[in-house]
Amino acid sequence: MKGKNILHILGLYLDKLERAFGLDSTDLVRLYHEEAAAAIKCGAYDSAIPLCQKALKDNSDDIEANYQLGVAYMGNRMLEEATAAFKKVLKLDPERSGAHYRLGVLCDKTGALSSAIASFKKAIKLEPKRADFYYTLGIAQDKNGEQKKAIESLNKAIELAPDMDKYHYRLGLIYDGQGEHEKAIEAFKKASEAEDA
Secondary structure, X not given: OHHHHHHHHHHHHHHHHHHHHOOOHHHHHHHHHHHHHHHHHOOOHHHHHHHHHHHHHXXXXXXXXXXXXXXXHHHOOOHHHHHHHHHHHHHHOOOOHHHHHHHHHHHHHOOOHHXXXXXXXXXXXXXXXXXXXXXXXHHHHHHOOOHHHHHHHHHHHHHXXXXXXXXXXXXXXXXXXXXXXXXXXXXXXXXXXXXXX
């Protein structure tokens, strides 16, 4: 809580710092980005939102401020606002893999599984070495009734990050649901070994 209060106080005084030290708008926007990132990192989403909005006041097409705003909205479970922010980021920078990924997570949460899968695939195309992207793709595919594809995605996630117990565990659940109990047991054993490592 102490960290959140400090960030809130700092946010209140950034405008005063601009006047006192004659910060130009570029320096001020950089400060807003840094403080918003710090607020997001410690879960102070309510503090991050106005900082992002201040940065956007200067330039509504500020990609980083829009992205951080989407993350803060997402953290506050403001799904529509987060979706709009990430869509704006992708309009400005279609190569932003994190925005595709987070948009996929939001689509998954709202049950738009086909859109979630498409977003995860775009994120993977941009960053093919991200195991977490394959993992979330596999979960969405499983929810969408595409177990064979889900198994492929989870196996790729495991290939990239073999020590992640939850990847093995989720794979085991799918195998178990498919009646492939030997494969499920093997995946659960690997999950336990990964957890102990």
